[in-house]
Amino acid sequence: MQEGYVQDQLFEKQNFTETSFPKGEYENCVFQHCIFADCDLSSVKFIDCEFKGCNLSMANLKNVTLSGVTFKDCKMLGLRFDTCNGFGLSFSFDGCQLNHSSFFRTRIKKTSFKDSQLQGVDFVECDLTQSVFNNCNLEHASFDRTLLEKADFRSSYNYVINPETNKIKKAKFSLLGVAGLLEKYDIVIEK
Numbered sequence: 001m002q003e004g005y006v007q008d009q010l011f012e013k014q015n016f017t018e019t020s021f022p023k024g025e026y027e028n029c030v031f032q033h034c035i036f037a038d039c040d041l042s043s044v045k046f047i048d049c050e051f052k053g054c055n056l057s058m059a060n061l062k063n064v065t066l067s068g069v070t071f072k073d074c075k076m077l078g079l080r081f082d083t084c085n086g087f088g089l090s091f092s093f094d095g096c097q098l099n100h101s102s103f104f105r106t107r108i109k110k111t112s113f114k115d116s117q118l119q120g121v122d123f124v125e126c127d128l129t130q131s132v133f134n135n136c137n138l139e140h141a142s143f144d145r146t147l148l149e150k151a152d153f154r155s156s157y158n159y160v161i162n163p164e165t166n167k168i169k170k171a172k173f174s175l176l177g178v179a180g181l182l183e184k185y186d187i188v189i190e191k
Helices: 176-185
Strands: 004-007 010-012 024-027 030-032 045-047 050-052 065-072 090-094 112-114 132-134
Touching: none
Parallel strands: 004 024, 010 030, 024 045, 030 050, 045 065, 050 065, 065 090, 090 112, 112 132
Antiparallel strands: none
């Protein structure tokens, strides 16, 4: 399909697995209850767009521009954010399922993850400076050589973060979450 510029459009209940998603640049667009599962979104630009209740699982994000994008209540399993265009990469997640996705080596400072499932997510060598993980499940998420300075994990749970292999200066953790920082020592912590 022809590449174009689309602005201020509402896309509602569209299934892009049946008809391919038109390549181009989308600005200030809203996608509600759309299906992008397994879609090829490569090289598409999304600027200040909102995705609400969409399924983007396993979509191809190679060279996709995501700038100022919000995802709310979306199913986003197995996404490779590490293949996105890194220039201006910025987004937020609220109530999303991001299990088994990858943010490997991405620079996503000040990212907001709220009420989201982040099980098995790859945050290796990621810059998450000042990011907020608000009530997120981080079971089996990978943190290694990750920049977590001033990040906020106070209300999140099931994370395991090694302070020796990650930069956690001024990061915030709850007392209950401290066990996730000490797991490598194989010690028993009781109330």
